[in-house]
Amino acid sequence: MRIKGTDFENLVEPFFREIFEKMGFIVIQVRNQNSGNQDGFDISVLFFDDNDIERELFIECKYYTKSQLNWADIFNKQVQLECSNHNPCAFILLSPLRDLSNIDHNLQAKIVKKFKYPVDFWTPDKDIEKLFALKEDLYKKVFDTKKCDIKINESLEISRYKAIINLLIQKRDALEYANIISIDESNKAPQENSNLKTTLDLKLNSILDKDDENRILYHRTRANYKVYLENLVDLNPELRNNILNWEGNLRLKAKRLTLRFNIDDAYTPQQFFHDFFHEAENELLTFYKDFELKGDKEKLLHGLVFELAAQCPLDWRSNGES
Incomplete structure (x- = not known):
């Protein structure tokens, strides 16, 4: 029954x-x-x-x-x-x-x-x-x-x-915590082509010494950003898409600003590096305001900038030279 x-x-x-x-x-x-x-x-x-x-x-x-x-x-x-x-x-x-x-x-x-x-x-x-x-x-x-x-x-x-x-x-x-960005330190490697690390190293050669301790910091910051995005696939896909859209807008800006080397011979890689960080930070503040976000601004900013450098849209080397 x-x-x-x-x-x-x-x-x-x-x-x-x-x-x-x-x-x-x-x-x-x-x-x-x-x-x-x-x-x-x-x-x-x-x-x-x-x-x-x-x-x-x-x-x-x-x-x-x-x-x-x-x-x-x-x-x-x-x-x-x-x-x-x-x-x-x-x-x-x-x-x-x-x-x-x-x-x-x-x-x-x-x-x-x-x-x-x-x-x-x-x-x-x-x-x-x-x-x-x-x-x-x-x-x-x-x-x-x-x-x-x-x-x-x-x-x-x-x-x-x-x-x-x-x-x-x-x-x-x-x-x-949907509106709070929290990028933790992770020992996990992002799922990506290993060539991206090599590409970023080539960019860092133009602004840092071989033994500069910031090299490891910059690589780790980028990796933490990538792992954070991977985790958002299941946990908060909407926030992930918003971040990737913002990354896409900065990618266009990076390509445009990279062309400055073609018109200003006195423009140095160090100047470009700091100028782009300034531009990206302004965009970041607007991004946080538009979506009422909080938390880890610097980690997100650094992770995204070095990710763009690894992917190549952002190249602060003069004429792309190593």
Whole structure:
């Protein structure tokens, strides 16, 4: 006999405690929302993440067997959660039998940005059956079947869902600090052609001595900038695109200013180097103001300037000489 919606909620409450503990999280509590409350969720999971930061994830359970599951209904749940006193790290729709219909992706993206917590839809088109296959008895009840034919590697499946949870946490932090640029020191090398490092070294030869300690600093600053942009692909693609658009505008300016060497023989590489930094800094201040950004101006400025030098649009050497 197929279970009811309230049965589904009661079944997944202990299931999520077990799954989160298998992920290695310290679970403080998993609770089922009282019937009739309008806080926008059915299950909440309060836990410590891998950095020992307290997080609370909210799950809306929809056990629809025949009727259509409309996105507008889930959108209303997000609004209710935002209007509550809760501080979600993420909101998850859990619907094992029905995919969402009539999704307004544009509005969904805007509301996520405004509410500052990520939303994920765990539905049949996301292979949600594999999650329930971690517990065969639960799978049989949820999908009203006598056996589970899905064969999974429990360890791999737990790791996969933990990666999803950790990505949601990262997105939550990125949304909270969406207007703050924070470029950390990283030992990671950016994904790029190694020739870019050689090209930058050729440019630095014209303004620095071979043993100048600033060489390493400039290379590391550029690498940190590139790694930061790579991390934004998943965490904050909108900010990444804005930075790259700004970089593109400076690339055009760099090409134009490089032509000055053709009309002024007295213009030195050192002069060009400092002049371009001044031009780029003015553009940076405007960029920050236009998008109401904060943080790490100098790191962004230096990283971008040396990236343009490595890519070649910016060449402060007289006539391109080494």
